[in-house]
Amino acid sequence: xxxxxxxxxxxxxxxxxxxxxxxxxxxxxxxxxxxxxxxxxxxxxxxxxxxxxxxxxxxxxxxxxxxxxxxxxxxxxxxxxxxxxxxxxxxxxxxxxxxxxxxxxxxxxxxxxxxxxxxxxxxxxxxxxxxxxxxxxxxxxxxxxxxxxxxxxxxxxxxxxxxxxxxxxxxxxxxxxxxxxxxxxxxxxxxxxxxxxxxxxxxxxxxxxxxxxxxxxxxxxxxxxxxxxxxx
Amino acid sequence: xxxxxxxxxxxxxxxxxxxxxxxxxxxxxxxxxxxxxxxxxxxxxxxxxxxxxxxxxxxxxxxxxxxxxxxxxxxxxxxxxxxxxxxxxxxxxxxxxxxxxxxxxxxxxxxxxxxxxxxxxxxxxxxxxxxxxxxxxxxxxxxxxxxxxxxxxxxxxxxxxxxxxxxxxxxxxxxxxxxxxxxxxxxxxxxxxxxxxxxxxxxxxxxxxxxxxxxxxxxxxxxxxxxxxxxxxxxxxxxxxxxxxxxxxxxxxxx
Numbered sequence: 001x002x003x004x005x006x007x008x009x010x011x012x013x014x015x016x017x018x019x020x021x022x023x024x025x026x027x028x029x030x031x032x033x034x035x036x037x038x039x040x041x042x043x044x045x046x047x048x049x050x051x052x053x054x055x056x057x058x059x060x061x062x063x064x065x066x067x068x069x070x071x072x073x074x075x076x077x078x079x080x081x082x083x084x085x086x087x088x089x090x091x092x093x094x095x096x097x098x099x100x101x102x103x104x105x106x107x108x109x110x111x112x113x114x115x116x117x118x119x120x121x122x123x124x125x126x127x128x129x130x131x132x133x134x135x136x137x138x139x140x141x142x143x144x145x146x147x148x149x150x151x152x153x154x155x156x157x158x159x160x161x162x163x164x165x166x167x168x169x170x171x172x173x174x175x176x177x178x179x180x181x182x183x184x185x186x187x188x189x190x191x192x193x194x195x196x197x198x199x200x201x202x203x204x205x206x207x208x209x210x211x212x213x214x215x216x217x218x219x220x221x222x223x224x225x226x227x228x229x230x231x232x
Numbered sequence: 233x234x235x236x237x238x239x240x241x242x243x244x245x246x247x248x249x250x251x252x253x254x255x256x257x258x259x260x261x262x263x264x265x266x267x268x269x270x271x272x273x274x275x276x277x278x279x280x281x282x283x284x285x286x287x288x289x290x291x292x293x294x295x296x297x298x299x300x301x302x303x304x305x306x307x308x309x310x311x312x313x314x315x316x317x318x319x320x321x322x323x324x325x326x327x328x329x330x331x332x333x334x335x336x337x338x339x340x341x342x343x344x345x346x347x348x349x350x351x352x353x354x355x356x357x358x359x360x361x362x363x364x365x366x367x368x369x370x371x372x373x374x375x376x377x378x379x380x381x382x383x384x385x386x387x388x389x390x391x392x393x394x395x396x397x398x399x400x401x402x403x404x405x406x407x408x409x410x411x412x413x414x415x416x417x418x419x420x421x422x423x424x425x426x427x428x429x430x431x432x433x434x435x436x437x438x439x440x441x442x443x444x445x446x447x448x449x450x451x452x453x454x455x456x457x458x459x460x461x462x463x464x465x466x467x468x469x470x471x472x473x474x475x476x477x478x479x480x481x482x483x484x485x486x487x
Binding site: 150 | 287290291292320321322326328330331340341343345388392
């Protein structure tokens with residue numbers, strides 16, 4: 001316990017004193033995951049909308065497949081992206097492996113597979129009158145879609161936040177396609193794994209604390225959004 | 233739909249067919265005409281297809297088949313539906329109002345019409361005054377009472393100056409005062425030459441409004457078994473009725 005207590009105190013000290021390496025790791029995590037969610041969530045939500053509101057052959061099997069892929073292990077996504085970006089892969093010429101861009105791509109895939117079924121659930125359960133009202137008042141389909149999404153903004157934002165929480169804490173894809181390179185592709189989860197292996201618990205705990213505080217804040221935010229959504 | 237004679241219908245559909253996924257034929261209507269300034273009351277049992285018919289008329293739901301008379305030619309519904317936009321407006325049984333202010337709700341349909349901000353504001357203000365809703369303009373529409381929401385929905389449709397309004401049970405769930413106000417607004421819309429189709433389980437509120445009454449039965453439009461008619465004439469089912477002049481009676485079995 002003494003060791004844990006001492007390591008925790010050192011961790012807090014590292015955070016408060018603004019340790020450059022530590023905050024660089026935090027910065028990588030937020031920029032990679034933030035970029036990934038900003039790119040994937042809007043596209044995923046449009047697809048979720050189409051699945052919920054447009055009938056086409058094969059829609060049901062597609063929904064079932066996407067629902068199954070929602071909980072795909074992140075290492076499997078990492079493996080897939082690795083194979084595509086490696087030298088002999090389809091996009092090997094782009095030399096993206098072990099870069100932040102590769103990490104963003106991996107997290108885009110994870111977030112996309114998470115958001116589509118979740119957002120589809122929100123949209124499919126929504127009041128169809130929103131769409132019908134928008135259309136009967138003359139809105140073009142794309143505008144009616146935006147109107148429906150605006151009506152469901154709290155639920156959809158909650159989905160995006162949950163997806164962000166999933167990708168910022170995932171380690172499988174980040175370590176496989178990012179390579180855990182110091183000051184470049186090392187993010188919070190990969191750094192925790194490395195520091196723990198090295199026996200450097202203080203930095204691992206400090207980063208863990210950041211994730212815990214983040215998880216707490218996101219949960220509070222989710223709770224508030226769900227409350228607002230239920231009130232309406 | 234524009235530039236027609238007064239006696240010509242503003243919208244006429246023929247051969248409306250709709251079958252449910254279960255295979256049951258829901259609608260099999262040979263002809264349905266809507267005239268400017270006239271109100272068609274549509275009654276029928278629950279689940280008989282009244283709402284589906286209104287949604288087909290508004291372009292919200294595709295029929296299996298329907299022809300629309302457009303400028304002297306018969307167009308398939310799928311071709312003609314674009315012409316319906318903003319001219320034929322459907323109002324749900326329970327009005328759906330967007331989660332925003334009354335003004336924003338009323339403004340919604342005016343966006344994309346190429347009107348200036350000043351023109352939009354002027355039309356919205358005029359419509360709100362028309363409906364007696366000016367004092368609620370800044371309120372969130374979701375916070376209003378059922379009757380007020382129904383009036384906002386009517387105003388939101390009115391501001392687009394539609395040729396046809398399709399009202400699905402507009403009096404359902406409203407208290408007496410709200411019914412009276414809603415009925416008054418519908419009457420005013422009629423006087424402004426808006427053609428209407430109204431479904432209603434309750435005949436009383438429609439007594440001074442309906443010009444024609446048809447019943448949807450087994451997919452077809454037929455004369456009603458219980459009708460709104462003039463008490464004095466009894467046999468003029470398509471007359472315009474003045475409030476207080478009506479009585480309800482079974483056309484098969486007397487009053």
